[in-house]
Amino acid sequence: MEAIVAVYSDWGIGRDGTQPVVLKVDRAHFRELTAGAAVIVGRRTLGDFPGGKPLKGRDNIVVSRQADLHIEGARVAHSTEEALAMAKDYPRCLVIGGASVYRQFFPYLDTVHITKIDLCPESDSFFPDLDALPDWDGESGDWQEENGVRYCFCTYRKK
């Protein structure tokens, strides 16, 4: 299974339920890589989407422990196992966060698309530092800039 995430230079991914710095180019990259696929998303991250609504053009699997939660345009999974079973209904599924979801699905990931953003705003949510994990190999694209902020697109694969 794949995941996609944008990390700051300390592998922070967000604070107070949102991302302190978002690049337009990264949004476009996210749209391109997830178009037509299924996505697994935590209920809190869903709340940070425009209007708190599932993403259009993707099959949304929202994880929540709330038994009676119904979300128009999404399937609700009540456990990691239920989400993994639902993911099998689709040819491609990406884990799109947030922190608790990345953590719980981490053992099932073989590919992670990472946008590295060369800034370090204070985060309270983090992604595992894949550069420090010997069982992951990373390929980095060239560093580029948006409004003076450096970023690069990387792909990490589990060995």
Ligand SMILES: NC(=O)c1ccc[n+]([C@@H]2O[C@H](COP(=O)([O-])OP(=O)(O)OC[C@H]3O[C@@H](n4cnc5c(N)ncnc54)[C@H](OP(=O)(O)O)[C@@H]3O)[C@@H](O)[C@H]2O)c1
């Ligand atoms: N930089 C990035 O690329 C990126 C991407 C996505 C998110 N983020 C950031 O990540 C942060 C949010 O992460 P978070 O950890 O607070 O929230 P989250 O992972 O998005 O959602 C947590 C919620 O998901 C549900 N949940 C989690 N594990 C579950 C399981 N095994 N079974 C059933 N339900 C489960 C629970 O919902 P209920 O409470 O409803 O039970 C839980 O409260 C934000 O700062 C956001 O901006 C960053």
